[in-house]
Amino acid sequence: MGNTNSITINDNIFTFSSDDTILNVAQRNNIDIPSLCHLKNTKPTGTCDICVVEIQGSPDLVNACATQASAGMKVYTESLKVINSRKNTIKSMLYSGNHNCAIRDFDADDWTEFQLKVIKDDKTDDLCPVWGDCELQNLAYKYQVSIKHEPLSECKYDMERVNPFIIRDFSRCILCGRCVKACREIQVNNAIDFGYADGDTKIIAGNDVALKDSDCVFCGECVQACPVGALVTEKTFTKQRYTTLGKVRTTCSYCGVGCQMDVFTQNNKIVEIKGADDELAPNNSSLCVKGRFGFDFVASPERLTTPLIRKNGTLKEATWDEAIELVASKLTSIKNEFGSDSLGVLTSARITNEENYIAQKFTRAVLKTNNIDHCARL
Amino acid sequence: MTNTIADVEQADTIIVIGSNTTENHPVLSSFVKRAALKGTTLIVIDPRKITLTKHANKWLRQEPGSDIALINAIMHVIIKEDLHDKDFIADRTENFKEFCKTIEKYTPEYASKIAKIKVEDIIETARLYAKAEKGAILYCMGITQHTTGTDNVKSLANLAMLCGNLGIEGGGVNPLRGQNNVQGACDMGGLPNVFTAYQSVGDDNARATYEQNWNITDLSFKPGIPVTEMINMAAKGEIKSLYIIGENPLVSDPDLNHAEKAFKNLDFLIVQDIFLTETAQIADVVLPAHCFAEKDGTFSNTERRVQRVRKAVEAPGDSKADWEILCGISSRMGYEMNYENSEEIFTELAQVTPSYKGINWGRIEKIGIHWPCPDINHPGTPILHTKAFTRGKGLFHAIDHAPPKEMPDKEYPFILTTGRLLYHYHTGTMTMKTEGLNTLAKECFVEISKNDAKKLKCKDGAKVNIASRRGEITANLQVSSKAFDGTVFIPFHFSKAAANRLTNAELDPTAKIPEFKVCAVKITSCE
Ligand code: SF4
Numbered sequence: 001m002g003n004t005n006s007i008t009i010n011d012n013i014f015t016f017s018s019d020d021t022i023l024n025v026a027q028r029n030n031i032d033i034p035s036l037c038h039l040k041n042t043k044p045t046g047t048c049d050i051c052v053v054e055i056q057g058s059p060d061l062v063n064a065c066a067t068q069a070s071a072g073m074k075v076y077t078e079s080l081k082v083i084n085s086r087k088n089t090i091k092s093m094l095y096s097g098n099h100n101c102a103i104r105d106f107d108a109d110d111w112t113e114f115q116l117k118v119i120k121d122d123k124t125d126d127l128c129p130v131w132g133d134c135e136l137q138n139l140a141y142k143y144q145v146s147i148k149h150e151p152l153s154e155c156k157y158d159m160e161r162v163n164p165f166i167i168r169d170f171s172r173c174i175l176c177g178r179c180v181k182a183c184r185e186i187q188v189n190n191a192i193d194f195g196y197a198d199g200d201t202k203i204i205a206g207n208d209v210a211l212k213d214s215d216c217v218f219c220g221e222c223v224q225a226c227p228v229g230a231l232v233t234e235k236t237f238t239k240q241r242y243t244t245l246g247k248v249r250t251t252c253s254y255c256g257v258g259c260q261m262d263v264f265t266q267n268n269k270i271v272e273i274k275g276a277d278d279e280l281a282p283n284n285s286s287l288c289v290k291g292r293f294g295f296d297f298v299a300s301p302e303r304l305t306t307p308l309i310r311k312n313g314t315l316k317e318a319t320w321d322e323a324i325e326l327v328a329s330k331l332t333s334i335k336n337e338f339g340s341d342s343l344g345v346l347t348s349a350r351i352t353n354e355e356n357y358i359a360q361k362f363t364r365a366v367l368k369t370n371n372i373d374h375c376a377r378l
Numbered sequence: 379m380t381n382t383i384a385d386v387e388q389a390d391t392i393i394v395i396g397s398n399t400t401e402n403h404p405v406l407s408s409f410v411k412r413a414a415l416k417g418t419t420l421i422v423i424d425p426r427k428i429t430l431t432k433h434a435n436k437w438l439r440q441e442p443g444s445d446i447a448l449i450n451a452i453m454h455v456i457i458k459e460d461l462h463d464k465d466f467i468a469d470r471t472e473n474f475k476e477f478c479k480t481i482e483k484y485t486p487e488y489a490s491k492i493a494k495i496k497v498e499d500i501i502e503t504a505r506l507y508a509k510a511e512k513g514a515i516l517y518c519m520g521i522t523q524h525t526t527g528t529d530n531v532k533s534l535a536n537l538a539m540l541c542g543n544l545g546i547e548g549g550g551v552n553p554l555r556g557q558n559n560v561q562g563a564c565d566m567g568g569l570p571n572v573f574t575a576y577q578s579v580g581d582d583n584a585r586a587t588y589e590q591n592w593n594i595t596d597l598s599f600k601p602g603i604p605v606t607e608m609i610n611m612a613a614k615g616e617i618k619s620l621y622i623i624g625e626n627p628l629v630s631d632p633d634l635n636h637a638e639k640a641f642k643n644l645d646f647l648i649v650q651d652i653f654l655t656e657t658a659q660i661a662d663v664v665l666p667a668h669c670f671a672e673k674d675g676t677f678s679n680t681e682r683r684v685q686r687v688r689k690a691v692e693a694p695g696d697s698k699a700d701w702e703i704l705c706g707i708s709s710r711m712g713y714e715m716n717y718e719n720s721e722e723i724f725t726e727l728a729q730v731t732p733s734y735k736g737i738n739w740g741r742i743e744k745i746g747i748h749w750p751c752p753d754i755n756h757p758g759t760p761i762l763h764t765k766a767f768t769r770g771k772g773l774f775h776a777i778d779h780a781p782p783k784e785m786p787d788k789e790y791p792f793i794l795t796t797g798r799l800l801y802h803y804h805t806g807t808m809t810m811k812t813e814g815l816n817t818l819a820k821e822c823f824v825e826i827s828k829n830d831a832k833k834l835k836c837k838d839g840a841k842v843n844i845a846s847r848r849g850e851i852t853a854n855l856q857v858s859s860k861a862f863d864g865t866v867f868i869p870f871h872f873s874k875a876a877a878n879r880l881t882n883a884e885l886d887p888t889a890k891i892p893e894f895k896v897c898a899v900k901i902t903s904c905e
């Protein structure tokens with residue numbers, strides 16, 4: 001010991017650098033210190049008080065996210081004191097709102113009264129929309145928090161559902177501030193902030209208007225950062241549990257940034273898209289409104305499902321064999337009569353590299369012309 | 379891009395010119411805004427007061443089509459104040475002396491008259507960029523969609539070379555690619571004059587390689603014609619058939635009325651797409667294709683990173699992947715093309731594409747690789763030109779300002795500039811199927827300054843008629859602080875009020891890009 005840059009966490013020794021917090025050192029070494037407010041790549045705020053740890057020799061617990069590591073420090077991340085403190089914090093969060101995921105551990109009568117109230121607020125008889133995918137719920141389970149016989153708290157603000165994509169449910173908001181960080185420090189859209197309304201803290205958009213009337217651009221970064229069910233998408237509010245969903249990593253098909261995204265599917269339909277890993281280039285889990293919400297076209301009833309051939313002036317359904325035969329014979333006859341350079345192919349900035357390669361191979365090797373281009377200039 | 383997206387945050391000064399980044403490349407714009415938040419100097423040069431100006435230290439509002447004069451004047455100041463990177467110029471470039479002769483006349487005072495930017499602002503911008511250790515330039519269609527588009531791009535390259543800002547982290551000249559796989563379409567030889575990896579069709583060696591690999595003879599050495607000219611030739615009856623894949627030129631082309639006539643003049647039009655687009659509606663054959671969520675493959679993003687696309691859902695009905703359709707037709711025409719899957723195609727293309735040679739699907743399973751990647755052990759190339767330029771020495775181009783082909787006059791007093799909105803994409807065939815996006819951006823509008831609206835005696839929301847020498851549309855007026863007196867903006871997504879009925883099809887002589895960013899229009903009230 002006595003080493004100028006080593007610190008002990010749960011009796012294991014680790015090195016640190018000058019700007020490391022206790023949380024940084026722990027995360028780097030796979031020691032789980034839970035936090036509901038910390039958001040990667042942003043400055044710590046220390047609002048949730050879940051990441052408290054005990055430092056040997058100091059009377060008060062400290063927030064691991066906001067305390068610099070220092071030489072010789074001995075940290076305990078799951079001591080009795082720490083656990084009790086976390087339990088209390090979780091408890092007060094749980095009864096602050098409509099956390100009807102059954103983790104609250106009610107008497108049957110209590111539950112009925114509570115659920116009836118939530119049904120009225122949510123206008124659906126389901127449990128919380130992020131049930132099974134909620135960091136608060138996980139922690140309540142981990143620390144076995146029970147809040148039997150606690151009074152129900154009232155939320156002063158109605159759920160906001162006036163924009164097409166994002167639901168703001170103030171009753172489930174635990175004021176961790178991750179959404180504010182996501183909006184101001186990651187996407188830098190500066191649409192939302194901590195504010196005060198009627199003497200209480202509230203996350204406000206603009207000067208307390210609806211998101212749609214603020215600078216919000218519906219990137220959804222805040223939704224992805226929200227640890228609870230306070231910010232959810234309209235689609236997931238009515239769709240079912242995450243556990244039954246398929247998940248595929250792919251690349252966004254809109255602009256040239258090429259964001260990496262996870263596509264969640266159910267019954268052969270895309271129900272949600274999230275940004276991939278927060279460490280993965282090029283987007284570090286960010287997406288924009290088009291990438292995150294603009295997927296309805298995939299399952300649109302207007303999709304083309306069969307080849308069409310113009311007959312007597314109108315397009316009529318045809319088989320692949322007919323369509324391919326027609327295209328092949330027409331191209332061949334035009335090529336024979338007017339020469340290869342009377343043919344042209346416009347390939348696409350929307351299709352894959354493999355397909356573009358095949359398109360130019362077809363044009364050059366089969367049509368025997370270099371008349372191939374795409375609409376990128378347009 | 380010469381550099382990577384993440385690299386933007388390393389710059390000391392960033393110039394964003396002709397790019398409405400927050401709407402067209404939203405996630406990339408976050409990198410720029412974050413850099414500004416952490417202290418990077420951000421200079422935005424744009425005819426509109428776009429959202430990014432809110433995050434900028436400086437906004438320079440240039441007259442549409444005056445970019446060369448402005449950039450030349452910035453360089454004039456840099457040279458005059460002796461702020462240029464003499465070592466870089468001596469070691470890595472040529473033609474500097476000739477170039478200086480042209481720059482000589484572009485005093486800030488001279489350019490100020492053309493670009494309508496204050497002299498002090500030009501001087502300050504020059505200093506901010508030249509004094510930065512690492513200066514990045516980002517640009518988009520606002521630079522390229524002009525009759526001087528190629529020269530605009532060369533001017534930006536001049537500026538970066540002048541300050542030694544190429545080949546370094548946090549520097550570069552970075553075009554932002556609009557469509558997801560424009561980069562890939564170009565890399566893959568979806569261009570009339572080159573095979574994959576920009577190998578000229580006139581190059582005997584390249585043709586020999588291809589002939590051998592494809593097992594054929596007599597590949598044409600004659601460069602083909604670019605899309606914009608194909609349309610003219612179709613109108614004249616010289617092109618008889620077009621096969622259009624995944625594009626909707628009947629909304630995206632300039633001077634649509636002309637394009638429409640051209641397409642109708644074809645003997646045979648084939649459209650392969652996922653929807654019955656405006657273009658598909660006039661086709662002779664329509665072939666249903668898969669969308670990105672239904673197939674496996676790769677896209678190459680704007681930073682040259684080759685990334686995986688994966689199938690998430692089954693495609694509807696009888697639709698097929700684009701490559702399968704093409705292979706089917708090819709085989710029917712007597713040239714067998716058979717592939718087990720898309721990966722097999724990648725393996726083939728990597729063999730004939732030097733910059734992709736070292737890439738395979740296994741290597742990019744988790745994270746994409748930046749080309750050039752010449753061999754299997756190569757890590758890829760995040761930053762280009764670190765040691766030399768493609769042609770060896772970087773060439774300074776002496777370039778003079780030339781005005782846009784059509785300028786406002788008595789009859790057509792406004793400059794029209796077109797572009798995109800955050801909530802829609804290109805011709806809207808995809809985004810307009812998401813109800814929420816339509817709610818947020820319902821219909822076409824004309825963005826106009828308060829003063830101009832007043833002059834027209836029209837209120838915000840008033841229905842107006844916009845006409846150019848080529849066509850007319852109606853749309854609602856949107857009075858906005860983004861607009862500058864004399865210049866109006868119309869998004870081109872909406873086919874019902876297609877901005878491209880108005881635009882000018884005049885082309886840049888080299889890149890053949892139409893001048894979407896400047897034409898003259900008049901506006902009259904419909905009420
Ligand atoms: S959706 Fe994006 S812009 Fe809107 S509040 Fe959330 S983070 Fe901010």
Ligand code: SF4
Pocket residue numbers: 252253254255256257258259283286287288289290291292403404405406
């Ligand atoms: S999510 Fe948005 S920024 Fe990212 S690639 Fe898609 S369209 Fe571009």
